[in-house]
Amino acid sequence: MKIDIIAGARPNFIKIAPLIETINKFKKNGKDINYRLVHTGQHYDKNMSGSFFEQLGIPDPDVNLGAGGGTQAEQTAAIMMGYEKLLLLEPVDLCVVVGDVTSTMACTIVARKLTIPVAHIEAGIRSGDWTMPEEINRVVTDSITNYFFTTTVTAVENLIKQGVDESHIFFVGNIMIDTFFKNRNHFKPPLIWNQLQLKKEDYLLLTMHRPSNVDDKEKLIAFLTQIINNSKVPVVFPVHPRTSKILQEMCFESDSLHLIEPLSYLEFNYLAENAKAVITDSGGITEETTVMGVPCITLRNSTERPETITIGTNELIGSNPQAIPPILKKLFENQWKKGKIPEKWDGKTAERIVEILWNLRDDLN
Structure with a gap:
């Protein structure tokens, strides 16, 4: 089972770190699951990209598409062109995208057009604000994604309203909090x-x-x-x-x-x-x-x-x-409310995701 993990901007790096660590654990336990880390180059500043790889223990990308800079349209086009060339040369069984940045949407479109299934981590999130580029990225990504991994019950409800097959929705929690707890x-x-x-x-x-x-x-x-x-x-x-x-x-x-x-x-x-x-x-x-x-x-x-x-x-x-x-x-005046931690924001989201991905392997072949 070979997976592409797409990362392009700061929020992506925080979320993929525990995913990669968990896949490596599965491999050590004899599971035939491999990943290719694709950095789109969307963020190329040292403090907004490089330091995250170093501090979070993320390995060097297998591929860097170098698509940083330009307008959103130019960046989207550069990512799509670069990723299409990569998939045509070396296809994979599954493309895993995270969050709602330009890289997420662009790589999802490319993969689906080449009939490669997509799993979206942090699916179903909605703001309802169409002035946000991220909202467009989320909706487009979720409209063609195959497998949906959600952070909350609200996100699950959003996807059901959209008409997504409930058997393809997995409430797994917040993978970014995995990174938080590990590094706190x-x-x-x-x-x-x-x-x-x-x-x-x-x-x-x-x-x-x-x-x-x-x-x-x-x-x-x-x-x-x-x-x-x-x-x-x-x-x-x-x-x-x-x-x-x-x-x-x-x-x-x-x-x-x-x-x-x-x-x-x-x-x-x-x-x-x-x-x-x-x-x-x-x-x-x-x-x-x-x-x-x-x-x-x-x-x-x-x-x-x-x-x-x-x-x-x-x-x-x-x-x-x-x-x-x-x-x-x-x-x-110290009148702020006391908060609680939402369900499944417990540092074990990556484990739940990789276990599900492994169990889906027969569906991908």
């Missing part, structure tokens, strides 16, 4: 920790990267101003390259705002776990803060991870900067 004891402080003499729960951690928040310069500055003016502690902001460029153009500075380079997985999660709260427009971070028990404020109008709100520590406040003052008042 290895989280390490970045340089900024000592440079600013940071202390636990005495700073806010901020991430912003979505075009709807950062491409509108006035809106970005308004968010930052509201956060700074209503925070009683310093704000640490690992800046995505696209956001850094905009802030440089705007010459925006503040003594309370500390802009730093993107962090590695171990360093970022050290800051997240020790923060007073995390303010973000990322989906994956809301899952990690839920497991950490750290308050999380999401700067979006919708979320594809509602369990982080209904069960976890996340609050969705929308994309209006004026929503910042009341939510930070609630935070600093």
Whole structure:
């Protein structure tokens, strides 16, 4: 049984690490299951790609398609062309894609057109926000996927509503949390920790990267101003390259705002776990803060991870900067809710996935 594992961007790397480790365990136990790691090249920055391979113990990719850069359409086309050439030369029994990045959708389309089955890890997630490229990636991927591995019961329900055969849906839990639990004891402080003499729960951690928040310069500055003016502690902001460029153009500075380079997985999660709260427009971070028990404020109008709100520590406040003052008042008055960890977010998701994949081997032949 030969599987392609597709990875192209930071969220993918976090999710494939436990999958690869588990497949290797199966191989050691005599199971004839092999994988080819295909890096599409979607993220090519050292801190957004390379360091994740090193820290999470991911082997060097068997293939790198080198499809980084360009517009979304250009990137999608480059990934599809590169992956098609690879599959025509060396086909596999199954293509495994994770998450909702461009690489996920592009490789799914190529594999299915070549009649190669696809398994989607993190299937069924929906935000309902069609302005998000990720939502389009999710829906397209799930419309042609063969096997669906879901993080929550809500995702299962979404797929059933879509008309997916329930026998092809597997509620396995959150594979990203496997990586979190395995590496939690290895989280390490970045340089900024000592440079600013940071202390636990005495700073806010901020991430912003979505075009709807950062491409509108006035809106970005308004968010930052509201956060700074209503925070009683310093704000640490690992800046995505696209956001850094905009802030440089705007010459925006503040003594309370500390802009730093993107962090590695171990360093970022050290800051997240020790923060007073995390303010973000990322989906994956809301899952990690839920497991950490750290308050999380999401700067979006919708979320594809509602369990982080209904069960976890996340609050969705929308994309209006004026929503910042009341939510930070609630935070600093220590009125934040206590969250719980969702079902099957237990560090054993990869084991469940690989066991299912192994049992599907006869269906793939």
